[in-house]
Amino acid sequence: MAASRPEPAIVGWRELVGLPDLVSARIPAKIDTGARTSSLHATEIERFDRDGQRWVRFLLDLGEGRSEPVTCEVPRADRRIITSSNGDGQTRFIIKTALTLGSHNFRAEFSLADRSDMKFPILIGRTALRRRFLVEPSRSYLQSPLHERKLLKSRG
Template identity: 75%
Template sequence: MIALPDLSAARIPAKIDTGARTSSLHASDIERFDRDGHRWLRFLLDVGHGLSEPVVVEVPRADRRTITSSNGEAEQRPIIKTQLRLGSQVFAAEFSLRDRSDMKFPILIGRSALRGRFLVDSGRSYLQSDADERRKLLK
């Protein structure tokens, strides 16, 4: 369970994916617009799982990149930078925005966000979640 404190108060289930370079965040209804001469994005953040109500988010766009998905398809995706809380650490991370409604996890944490901060134990789950969250999620 992670948090994106600048975007939502909810704790959000996330999957660690060391095979992915860039992290990915579920977003729908993505719109580009200009504000004060800068590129911004507006999107609907819906972390699902009954954890919180969908919220409209407006953030500066950091970049636009070609991202290759796990099935080998390349697509242009907008990139945002926001604070990520994983365990006791809070740090800036980049996320590509994509509709992940067909995925089990609304957030995928890639290796760029993890590098130099965490070691991954592929045989364990929810190690950075508190005990109550772990019990609920592993039922």
């Protein structure tokens, strides 16, 4: 008899997520089923080689006044054309890193992009959500601990 797949968890249209390989803080993220690829707010992005592998270095911005940007270095960065919501194609670096959403920990791909004109520093796309989560678009922070939500509200 085949093992059954666990029921997907319910997430709101926004959640607090962790990127434990990059930073210890939880970061506000928009859940977006219209986007295929997840995206991180990164600036000063540069590719370099280390020990024969392609790496990328960037500043990860956690969003409005949360802290100073964090310098991150990640191995095996690829480049891919990402089509934005307005239909324009843009070549971006793609990294794969650990993502924590609620009690779920898994690796996900992120494109690195300047999201300074966006409200959320992270966008979680449908590829990361697939088979793990269902989205309740009228709710927020369903997988985010109450004490972290209160801390986020206190910052404005």
